Amino acid sequence: MNPHVTEFLTRTFRHFNAGELLRAAKALKAHVDEGGHVLLAMAGAMSTGELGISLAEMIRKRRIHAVCCTGANLEEDIFSLIARKDYQLVPNYRDLTPSDDQALLERGLNRVTDTCIPEQVAIGPAETAMVAEWKRADAKGERLFPHEFVFNVLRSGVLRDRYQLDPVVSWVHAAMELDVPIFVPGWEDSTLGNIYAARCLAGEIRNVHTVRSGVEYMMKLADYYEATAPRHPLGFLQIGGGIAGDFAICVVPMLRQDLSRTDTPLWSYFCQISDSTTSYGSYSGAPPSEKISWGKLGVDTPKFMIESDATIVAPLLFAVVLGL
Numbered sequence: 001m002n003p004h005v006t007e008f009l010t011r012t013f014r015h016f017n018a019g020e021l022l023r024a025a026k027a028l029k030a031h032v033d034e035g036g037h038v039l040l041a042m043a044g045a046m047s048t049g050e051l052g053i054s055l056a057e058m059i060r061k062r063r064i065h066a067v068c069c070t071g072a073n074l075e076e077d078i079f080s081l082i083a084r085k086d087y088q089l090v091p092n093y094r095d096l097t098p099s100d101d102q103a104l105l106e107r108g109l110n111r112v113t114d115t116c117i118p119e120q121v122a123i124g125p126a127e128t129a130m131v132a133e134w135k136r137a138d139a140k141g142e143r144l145f146p147h148e149f150v151f152n153v154l155r156s157g158v159l160r161d162r163y164q165l166d167p168v169v170s171w172v173h174a175a176m177e178l179d180v181p182i183f184v185p186g187w188e189d190s191t192l193g194n195i196y197a198a199r200c201l202a203g204e205i206r207n208v209h210t211v212r213s214g215v216e217y218m219m220k221l222a223d224y225y226e227a228t229a230p231r232h233p234l235g236f237l238q239i240g241g242g243i244a245g246d247f248a249i250c251v252v253p254m255l256r257q258d259l260s261r262t263d264t265p266l267w268s269y270f271c272q273i274s275d276s277t278t279s280y281g282s283y284s285g286a287p288p289s290e291k292i293s294w295g296k297l298g299v300d301t302p303k304f305m306i307e308s309d310a311t312i313v314a315p316l317l318f319a320v321v322l323g324l
Contacts, residue, residue: 005319024304025320037065037232043240047076052171059174068248071190083122147182185247235269241284253295271304
């Protein structure tokens with residue numbers, strides 16, 4: 001007999017980060033149950049950490065309504081979809097020497113903590129499919145966002161014969177199926193972003209702007225926020241720090257201050273899961289209250305900061321929101 005996750009957490013997660021997790025989860029569930037929407041800002045290596053197993057369910061059950069993520073999280077969900085059985089685990093990663101990592105490189109294995117992504121099986125097929133899609137758009141004078149190119153590749157079925165996982169565990173596949181808005185600031189620092197830049201440098205893609213930019217993503221996010229927040233108060237769930245979180249949350253002060261649209265609602269819920277503890281000068285470790293002074297959150301906005309490993313915390317939080 002399997003106990004309900006929420007029941008177990010309610011009984012045992014009572015203090016410290018455990019208590020903060022339960023409070024944040026219940027507040028997020030109430031936010032969604034009352035008609036609120038949620039934007040997930042996702043940094044780190046969550047896709048390689050297989051967060052898609054639970055995140056895809058959150059998307060399909062309409063508990064996550066938009067995603068702002070790094071280019072790495074966008075592409076690594078696809079890498080995982082087509083090559084997960086060829087990934088290699090290195091559980092003793094803390095014992096590796098620089099020479100050990102050099103040996104992994106020579107074997108075509110790119111390490112993310114304890115997980116090695118095989119270049120030839122994962123990145124190679126994705127690169128081939130994406131380059132073809134970029135060139136097709138370039139020849140037609142078409143311009144799309146990074147995630148739109150990924151959606152086109154998935155919809156085309158060109159990679160389907162390579163799937164090693166059921167798409168039910170792919171959060172990008174779920175977002176594509178439901179046409180969930182995705183925003184990918186700084187995409188050019190990802191593996192596929194590097195490949196795109198290389199193809200432009202090689203002259204294979206004539207118009208560097210075939211892939212639309214981060215500024216255009218911000219404009220798209222502003223349109224999304226203004227169309228959504230007045231009808232469905234928008235909550236902000238952040239995993240990690242860096243550009244995924246900072247880019248998305250700044251849309252509110254941009255609208256209110258730079259465009260003088262002072263009636264723009266503030267974010268109506270905020271939770272950050274991060275192992276960066278509160279510290280001086282660290283955006284990733286800034287407490288939620290600091291965001292009040294920047295016009296992102298209000299005094300009464302529910303605010304939570306869970307200082308822990310997101311690969312542990314996020315699935316538990318999702319379970320509560322899903323009513324498990």
